[in-house]
Amino acid sequence: MRTFFHLWLSPVARKIRLILREKGLDFDPVIERVWERRPEFMALNPAAEVPVLIEADGRVLSDGTAIQEYLEEAYPDKPLIYGDVHQRAEIRRLVGWFDQKFNREVTANLVEEKVGKRLLGQGQPNSQAMKAGYANIHYHLDYIAYLMDRRRYLAGEEFSLADITAATHLSCLDYLGDVPWEGHEGARDWYARVKSRPSFRPLLADRVPGIAPVQHYDDLDF
Template sequence: MSVVRTLHHYPLDPASRQVRLALGEKRLPFSEVIVRYWEQPPEFAALNPAGVPPVLVEVEDGKTLVVCETRAILEHLEERYPEPPLLGREPAERAEARRLAQWFDRKFDAEVGGSLLHEKLEKRLLGLGAPSLTNMRAGREALRHHLLYLEKLLQTRDWLAGRRLSLGDMAAAAHLSVIDYLGDLPWRDFPALTAWYMKLKSRPCFRPLLADRQPGLTPASHYAELDF
């Protein structure tokens, strides 16, 4: 019996984008339900009491499995669908992929996403008024520090965690791609990072992300271009 998958997500949510990239890279078909999670829909809260996306629902042989939130979903996909592996084949690469994913989900999200995404996207969705220029300036300064670190890693590595594409790359791409949608990434200052992003952006798993559009918020002119 085939597995019927449904991903409950929000297109410009970095957490949701990580799962979409992993599903695409593993070539696992799924249908989508777009969740306006800030409105706290009761049907979504019944799936995930925390009220945040993503949530993956798999139905097989009449049995339903509900897996909530990014790390749990990605670990589930690695365990159940091990090819291609997205944590690396060697212990060192697996550890580094996990470290980088945690870096983006905690440190990058707090220091960059918490400022730029909140001011330019979340405030719009929640009706919280105009963006704070002070907070956006702080977010852009923090962003440069993170980009400098990634540039240094990629000067000696093919991918962020080592020789192979991993969940570390997908975490980075998920977060950076939303910042890129908003037009806040100074790509020309980071050539190694730009080459990495172009390589990842050209993979089939990335194409659905390039088609995402937020009503009332036009993406940067280069957002969907593979060669920028």
């Protein structure tokens, strides 16, 4: 059986959990408190970060992008990066959009400030960062709606890693009640479709110790 080290509200670890489930690959999820810098974990990944995947044969994989590409190459049956080279580039462009740009402009300013600092005992969240996060998210929700006016899924006609990546960031923010769904119906309709996939269920069951989710977090009809 595979072992998968993750943290509750790590978008990139959530991305890999969704990929594993979408591809029907079984795994034992293990919470790794990376800030404890366990020597056994550091030996698996000297970067001391989740996600880390241990395959059934003991091979170790780390780094979100490296694992995502590995899973596509090793288990190509249900592709999440599909199509010709240009379609594939469009999927990866949007994966980068959410894992880099959205993460920097929104997720880091809200999830890391509110949850990361608390778990690490680093004091109060920075109110300026939070203000920036709340302001920036509207533009990204508009971009999702813009894409959904033109396509069935974010990167094209099929569900892909772009939908997974965007949804994992939004799911972390939604746990905290930080997604202003009102006024963003296009983004909400798309998220409701992704959220209702069976692969998403374990994410909706996540509970961060000491931090309850908003009431609609696991509601498929939010």
